[in-house]
Amino acid sequence: MTDILTIKHLRVEGHPPGGAYVPIVKDVSLNVGKGEVLALIGESGSGKSTISLAAMGFARPGCRIAQGEVWLNGRDIMALSPRDRHALRGDEVSYVAQSAAASFNPALRIGRQVIEAPLWHGAGDASTLTADAVNLYRKLDLPNPETVGQKFPHQVSGGQLQRLMAAMAMSCGPDLMILDEPTTALDVTTQIEVLKAFKDIIRDQGTAAIYVTHDLAVVAQVADRILVLKNGEMVEAGPTDQILHDPQRDYTKTLMAAVRPAPHLVNHRDTVAARPPVVSARTLTAGYGTVTVLSDVSIDVPAASVVGVIGESGCGKSTLARVVAGLTPLRKGEIMLDGKAVAPNLADRPREALKDCQIVFQMADTALNPRHRISDILGRPLEFYQGRKGSARADRVGDLLELVDLPRSFASRYPGELSGGQKQRINLARALAADPKVILCDEVTSALDTVVAAGVIDLLKALKDRLGVAYMFISHDLSTVASFADEVVVLYAGRVVEKGPSKAVFSPPFHPYTKLLLSSVPEMQQGWLEGVANTIEAKAASAGSVVIGAKGCPFSNRCALAIAGTCETVVPPVRELSGGLQIACHLAADHLPLS
Amino acid sequence: MPEPQEIHTPAITKITPFWLQWLFVEYRPSNEAVPSLGRRNRVLRIIATRLAQGLLTLLLASAIIFAATEILPGDVAEAILGQSRTEEALATLREEMGLNRSAIVRYFDWLGGMVQGDLGTSLATKRPVADMIVSRMWNTLRLALLAAAISVPLSLALGLWSAMRAGGRVDKTLAMTTLAIIAVPEFFVGLILMKIFAVELRWLSATANTRPYYDFWENFRALALPVATLSFAVVAHMMRMTRSSVINIFTSPYMEMAALKGLPKRRLVLRHALPNALSPILTVIALNLSYMVSGVIIVETVFGVPGLTRLLVDGVSLRDIPLIQACAMIFGSVYILLNLLADILSIMANPRLRYPK
Numbered sequence: 001m002t003d004i005l006t007i008k009h010l011r012v013e014g015h016p017p018g019g020a021y022v023p024i025v026k027d028v029s030l031n032v033g034k035g036e037v038l039a040l041i042g043e044s045g046s047g048k049s050t051i052s053l054a055a056m057g058f059a060r061p062g063c064r065i066a067q068g069e070v071w072l073n074g075r076d077i078m079a080l081s082p083r084d085r086h087a088l089r090g091d092e093v094s095y096v097a098q099s100a101a102a103s104f105n106p107a108l109r110i111g112r113q114v115i116e117a118p119l120w121h122g123a124g125d126a127s128t129l130t131a132d133a134v135n136l137y138r139k140l141d142l143p144n145p146e147t148v149g150q151k152f153p154h155q156v157s158g159g160q161l162q163r164l165m166a167a168m169a170m171s172c173g174p175d176l177m178i179l180d181e182p183t184t185a186l187d188v189t190t191q192i193e194v195l196k197a198f199k200d201i202i203r204d205q206g207t208a209a210i211y212v213t214h215d216l217a218v219v220a221q222v223a224d225r226i227l228v229l230k231n232g233e234m235v236e237a238g239p240t241d242q243i244l245h246d247p248q249r250d251y252t253k254t255l256m257a258a259v260r261p262a263p264h265l266v267n268h269r270d271t272v273a274a275r276p277p278v279v280s281a282r283t284l285t286a287g288y289g290t291v292t293v294l295s296d297v298s299i300d301v302p303a304a305s306v307v308g309v310i311g312e313s314g315c316g317k318s319t320l321a322r323v324v325a326g327l328t329p330l331r332k333g334e335i336m337l338d339g340k341a342v343a344p345n346l347a348d349r350p351r352e353a354l355k356d357c358q359i360v361f362q363m364a365d366t367a368l369n370p371r372h373r374i375s376d377i378l379g380r381p382l383e384f385y386q387g388r389k390g391s392a393r394a395d396r397v398g399d400l401l402e403l404v405d406l407p408r409s410f411a412s413r414y415p416g417e418l419s420g421g422q423k424q425r426i427n428l429a430r431a432l433a434a435d436p437k438v439i440l441c442d443e444v445t446s447a448l449d450t451v452v453a454a455g456v457i458d459l460l461k462a463l464k465d466r467l468g469v470a471y472m473f474i475s476h477d478l479s480t481v482a483s484f485a486d487e488v489v490v491l492y493a494g495r496v497v498e499k500g501p502s503k504a505v506f507s508p509p510f511h512p513y514t515k516l517l518l519s520s521v522p523e524m525q526q527g528w529l530e531g532v533a534n535t536i537e538a539k540a541a542s543a544g545s546v547v548i549g550a551k552g553c554p555f556s557n558r559c560a561l562a563i564a565g566t567c568e569t570v571v572p573p574v575r576e577l578s579g580g581l582q583i584a585c586h587l588a589a590d591h592l593p594l595s
Numbered sequence: 596m597p598e599p600q601e602i603h604t605p606a607i608t609k610i611t612p613f614w615l616q617w618l619f620v621e622y623r624p625s626n627e628a629v630p631s632l633g634r635r636n637r638v639l640r641i642i643a644t645r646l647a648q649g650l651l652t653l654l655l656a657s658a659i660i661f662a663a664t665e666i667l668p669g670d671v672a673e674a675i676l677g678q679s680r681t682e683e684a685l686a687t688l689r690e691e692m693g694l695n696r697s698a699i700v701r702y703f704d705w706l707g708g709m710v711q712g713d714l715g716t717s718l719a720t721k722r723p724v725a726d727m728i729v730s731r732m733w734n735t736l737r738l739a740l741l742a743a744a745i746s747v748p749l750s751l752a753l754g755l756w757s758a759m760r761a762g763g764r765v766d767k768t769l770a771m772t773t774l775a776i777i778a779v780p781e782f783f784v785g786l787i788l789m790k791i792f793a794v795e796l797r798w799l800s801a802t803a804n805t806r807p808y809y810d811f812w813e814n815f816r817a818l819a820l821p822v823a824t825l826s827f828a829v830v831a832h833m834m835r836m837t838r839s840s841v842i843n844i845f846t847s848p849y850m851e852m853a854a855l856k857g858l859p860k861r862r863l864v865l866r867h868a869l870p871n872a873l874s875p876i877l878t879v880i881a882l883n884l885s886y887m888v889s890g891v892i893i894v895e896t897v898f899g900v901p902g903l904t905r906l907l908v909d910g911v912s913l914r915d916i917p918l919i920q921a922c923a924m925i926f927g928s929v930y931i932l933l934n935l936l937a938d939i940l941s942i943m944a945n946p947r948l949r950y951p952k
Contacts, residue, residue, distance in 0.1 A: 056855060061846075090856030102848040107870035107946055117856035152946045172856075 003071075004176050004208035005055055006031040010068035012050050012059060012232075024063065025050050025232040032176065035206040039223035039240070041213060041255070043449040044420070047232035048212045052178045055210055056093050057085045073175055090117030094169040098181040100161035104153035110164055111149025118172040129171065136167040139204075140197045141542070157545060158313070159190030163197050170201055177202070177209045183218060187312040187476060188520035193542050195221055196533045214449060216259050217522035220244055221529040228252050244524060258450040259524065275302040276339065278437040278470050279324060279357065284333035286323045292331075292549050293319045294494045301438055304468040308485030308502065310478060310517065314546060316494040317474045321440040324472070325359045338437055355385045358431035362443035364423035368415040374401070374426055375411040381433040400429040405459060421452035425459065432463070438470040445480060457484055478521050482506050490514050493546050493554035500581035509592035511583045512559045516541050536560045553586065561587060638948055642939050649935040656927040657709070661702045663923075664916050670694055674914040675718055709924065715917030719910075724921045727906060732925075735895070735902035738803075739887040741818060742825040747880055750830045754837025754876075759864050761842055773831035785824040785897040792820060803898040821898040825891060829883040836879040840872035847871075874941035881937030885930040 012025040025047040032038045040048040050063065057077045059065050069076045073092060077085050089095075094117065097103040104113060114136075115129040123129065130149065137145035140163045153161060162182060169177055179198065183191040199222055202209050211222055219226060219240065226243040228235040228251065236249045247253050279301040287293045294316045301307045309317050322328040324335060326346030335342055342353045361367040368377060378397045382388045388396055398408040404425040415423055424444060431439045441460070445453035457480060463469060475481050481488060481502075488505040490498040490513065498511040505514065516537050522528065532538055537560045544557035553559070556567035563586055572584045585592065672688040673680060689695055693704070708715060714724035757766045776784070793801035803821045805814055841864060844850060853867045892904040903922060910918035942948055 053855075058855060060851075086857055086859075088857065089854075090858070095852065095855040097848055097852055099848060103852040105849040105853065105867050105871070107944075108867070116853075116858070120856065120858055120862070152950050154947050155950060 003031045003033050004073060005210075006069075006071040007051070007055060008069040008071070010051065010054055010070070011066045012047070012054055012063055013066045014050075014060075014063040017062075021064070021066070023066075023232060025054070028068075028229075028232075028234055030227055030237070032208040032210060034175075034208055035202070036224050037202060037209045037211050037222055039211045039213060039219045039226045040229060041216065041219055041226060042229035042235075043214060043451065045231065046229040048229050049180050050232075051229070052180055052210050052212045053095075055176065055178055056089050056095065058089070087121070090172055091121040091123075092174060093176040093178065094172055094174040096165050096169045096177065096179045096182045099185050100165040101153070101158055101185075103165060104161060106153055108152075109149065110151055110153060110156070114149060114164065114168045114171050117168070121172060123172060133167060133171055136170055137164070139201070140164075140167055141193065142167075143545075159186055159194060162186060162190070162194050166194070166197055166201065170205070170207075173205070174207060177207050178212075179209060180212045181214070182211075184213065184215065188478070188522070189312060189516060189538075189541055191218070191522070192520055192529065192533055192538060195529055198222065199529070215522070216244065216255065217524050217528075220524050220526050221522060228255070240526065244526075254451070258454055275305065277301055277336075278303050278338050279472065280336040280339075281324060282334050282336075284320070284323055284335070285331045286319060286328055286333075287331065288328075292494065294323065295549070297333075297491070297494070297496055299472075299489055299496070299499075301470050301472050302487075303437065304464060304470055305486040306464065306471045306473050306484055308481035308488045309472060309474045309491060310476065310481050310488060311491035312517075312546065313476065314548075315491045317476075317491055318442050319494075320491070321359060321442045321472065321474055325357060325440055327359075351385065355434045356437045357440065358434050358436040358438075359440040359442065360424075360427045360431050360444050362446055364420060364427050364447065365415070367427055368423060370415050372414075373411070374413050374415070374418075377415070377426065378411075378430055378433050381430060385434045396433070400433055403432060403463070404429045419452075421448055421455060424448060424456055428456075428459070428463075432467070432469075436469060438472065440472045440474070442474045443476070444473075446475065446477065453480070460484070478517060490517070493548050493550065495554055496582075496584065497555065498581070498583045500577075501579060504577075504579040504581040508594040509577065509583070509589065510594075511585055512537070512561050512587075512593055513555045515593045516558075553584075561591075561593070563587070637951060638942065641942055641948065645935060645938055645942070649931050652931050653928060656931065657706055657924060658702070660920055660923045660927065661698075661705060664920055665698055667914075667916075669914070671718060671916050674916065705920070709921075714921040717910075717915055717918050719913045719915045719918070724918050727918065728903065728921060728925065731901060731903050731906050734803075734900055735888065735891060735904065738818070738821055738825060738891060738894070738900060738902065739884070741822045742829070742887055743884055745822065746826040746830045746833065746883075749826070750833035751837055751876070753830070754834040755841060755864055755869065757834065757838045758841040758845075758868070759860050761838075761845075766838075769834070773835055776827050776831040780893075781824060781828050782893045782897050784827050785820070785894060788820050788824060789897070801898070803900040821894050821900055824897070825887060825894050829887060833876075833879055833883050837872070837876050840875040841868045844868045844871050870944070873944045877937040877941050877944075878934075881933040885933045888926065888929045 007028065007030050010025055010028045011023060013021040014024045015021045028047075028051055030038060030051075040051060042048050050060070053059065054065055054068075055070060055072075057065070057070055057080075065078065068078070070078050072088065077088060080088075104110065111130060111133060114133045115126065118124060118129050119126060124132075133149060134145050137148055142148055142160055142163055148156065148160070148164070156164070162185075166182070182198065183194050186194060195218065198209075201207070211219070213219055223240045225238065226240050227237045228243065228249070230251050235251050236243065236247065243252060244256070247256055277300040279299070281297070281299050284297045284299075285292065285295050297316070297320060299307065299309075299320070309320060311317055319328055323330055323344070326335075326342075326344060326349055330344035335344060337353050337356050340353070342349050346354070375394065375397050378400050379388075379393050382393050382396050386396075394411070397411050401408050401410050406422060406425055406429075410418070410422075410426075415426070418426065427444070428439075445456050448456060460471065460473075461484065464471065473481065473485055485502050488499065488502045489496055490505065490511065492513050498505060498514050506518070510518070519532055519535070519537065540560035541558045547554060547557060550556070550568070552569045553562075553567045553572045556562045559567065562568070566586050570586070572586045574582050574584045575589055576582055577589055583589075583592065670689070672685050672692060672694055675688065676684055693701065696704075705715070712725065714728065716722070717724050717727060720727065753769060757769045760766045789801050792799040798816075799819045800816045801820070803817050805817045809817070845868060850863065850867060853863050858867075888903075891900075891902065892908060894900070895902045895905050896908070903925065907919065907922040909915070910922060
């Protein structure tokens, strides 16, 4: 096999503003052959993105490739002039970024951006390139391949945009493709379509690829070989099968151990005895402008328990949390906190109601004011809710820090001096400062590395047992929810399709949508992707897209079991099944999918 | 990833206190489902809202201008009679001019006149204010238009050039020069230019008086210095804003993506960064253009241009209140109109608003 890319003894350095250069990547060597996929895995900060960019001879602003050789198609591109090296990008090697939504220029039409690189590098004229692009769109199963290029990026969905970015990377017919976490921001159901598209294209064109990810289950599907990285150094390299099933180094073993088992394999706790609900919301309907995001959602969170809310992005999970917290206005429905009806609007709620219900957001970074010290961030709610001042306040800040397993000395720090996991713990401590009965956790672990996220989940569990606080735990990560929640609510297009104790929700019978979600969670075995992508359910699901405000069952256009004439016109009945399970579906209980 | 809810914030809300923001609010989550509108309608509706807001702002400006002239010590009657006034004469004159009526009544009287094009009669010259203004307007407008025609393209070009070479020698030189120009007061720049080009070299004229029979070169000689002085200050400001808006966009992932396509810097800046930087650039251009019309007092004074601001300065020294009010209203209207124009242009430049999902 001829090597397309060979990297020898790469050293990349970066410098913080005003600081000296420090190494980010140390002595990394790798090679990728034609038609081969090499996966770079590791936690954030392991240098995997930096290495993948260095394969294009590129370093982000503030970084430099200090040492090493990068051989692409038989020549050392680091020895070329910057201009000649720049000319290779978008010609011999192309790049697929993590977020297509951020990587498409919002002011330009998609088609123009897709053919921009080959057009610039003189691979053809605009009309032939556009025709080639349309063929690519068709190959990637994009809806309306003829016209999608005319649209602006905000007019198409995230999954489609990600596939369009693949088309953008393929349009120049590269020899090497760099894929930097290309499916991390996607839903599991969309991830399957995109992964499949990448695999097909790499196979058809014989392109070499570097695939950067932290998701081992995804790696199992796409990679031929794996390179494990930690703090910019190589830990272990080998064929996919060996790394996944027979890791040699301790660090690789730790990574494998942090992988959560698939949701249906978790040992679920038995249902807890009925407790009075701390949050009880009835027939909530809410939206923004002309769009109705939530319709008729009812949810109960019993005291000292965890209710998981799952569903794909855009299904209304975050809106549900915001409505309960009083941040988003309600069109219909009522909210009870701790047995008392409260105003839908935050400003009209008494302080006691505000205290009882706290929220923790996904992005730990943006939720903390970078110019406030941790003592101020935690002190404000203490003053507001409990009137603590001076040393009483300072003492309590220290206690709160200890509660979330951080040293008391952190009080004098700024958020910028903390890591992502530590920041999320501060967010949690801030919610705890109010001494709440329920905390609304909106994707609190989604932005964290697997190992760090596992630590936060353990902390949440410990706090629940110690303080008796309840959580509404919103996540798109089914495995985490399955291991953590007592009860689960499945949302689709703003409606509850299934709810009940986790044990019942994650075992048959399923709502067809829950079944789709569960079967879409990638599994660690190789070949899983091919199997799942060809099922009738997956094909039916990828044929349609989420419709908000459907007349009948919102899932009917993506459901393999839909009853024509009924599902798309009539709102499905809620079926009460054994074990406290509720499923909103037209299918009779004994026709619901079982496996 | 949850799609962030689209909220179009007009540039002005960034500097408006929150209690005034209701004036500019474009979109709010509401309890009512709003009937959906077509693409064209949506943009039209936003523009109509903005126009209405502009009118409302103009109305507020008129109230403030009227109130400000009300607060000045002494009234029109005192101003007319001057030192030689007696109490009786004052009372008679006030009666004649209707100054005994309440301020509210007089405000609406004045406003009504304005709307119908009656700007009142000058106290000093006894001529209609409208006539006086029209005869002076062209001089100011010509200065401003010429300066705009030179400074807008120049500052855009320099700003983009500077952004392309960010951190390089060109960028640093331009940054230093523009900072120096902003720091030096305009009258000083004007005087230096005058000293060099009019007094020493005798190439250009030190006064900006033009005559109808002047040919092109005579006009050029007369206007070159004031136009240059006026351009200097605004070019520096607009260039710096263009540079920083474009550089701001450089850090976004789509710029990295475009760079990794192997495109040259020039194409990155012009095709990828500029369209996204248009909104802040348009705003700063509007601010500077309105400054040119209303803030040219110094340039007009230094070069003896018989323009609108000179009229205003004369009005103030003679306490010619109707004239002051009319001039102030004109400057206010220009300011509001240009900002409105910038807002509408940046709405039209935003594909998210032009092409909803």
